[in-house]
Amino acid sequence: MEHQEAVLIALGITVVLSTSVVVFLFEALSGVLEDYCGNPALARFWTTWASALLVLVPATVTLLTVPLYSQAYTSSQVLGWLDVLGFVKWGALALIGTMVAVAGGVGLFGRGGSVPVWIDRDQSDDLNRLLTKVQELRAHEVIDRVRRR
Incomplete structure (x- = not known):
């Protein structure tokens, strides 16, 4: 060859x-x-x-x-x-x-x-309460800004 x-x-x-x-x-x-x-x-x-x-x-x-x-x-x-x-x-x-x-x-x-995160029921409840609190604070800030104008 x-x-x-x-x-x-x-x-x-x-x-x-x-x-x-x-x-x-x-x-x-x-x-x-x-x-x-x-x-x-x-x-x-x-x-x-x-x-x-x-x-x-x-x-x-x-x-x-x-x-x-x-x-x-x-x-x-x-x-x-x-x-x-x-x-x-x-x-x-x-x-x-x-x-x-x-x-x-x-x-x-x-x-x-995105990476999946596993949480138990107690942590989920805590996160939901925290999220609700953050949304309330943001709503108050928006209302305060509107009143100032």
Whole structure:
């Protein structure tokens, strides 16, 4: 197997593997990002961006790890396929790293603004009394402002 053939096969395998991951994760990632973003257009942008990263980073790493020339290639098919697997290995590691980075980014930056708070009945009653008192104070302030005019 020629050096160029091994590189192209490794790149093809890496792109197919990355594209398969994108197809598998696309719907779930799109739903999560739409929930976090609250805007379908923004969610589509970030889903497309993450999908592009999931394909381009492993392909780039695969190409960067391939030596420009190799004297290790012989006519043996086994050696050629082992080299192809060696090139694909770096692309697969880059894919895993990119998946972790995308998941971390979504988890870190995609948190919603509201966090549920659990309170018991006594606390709820106290909060309702406090809210009633605040509303009364605001009403008195509004009445005082109107009387001053």
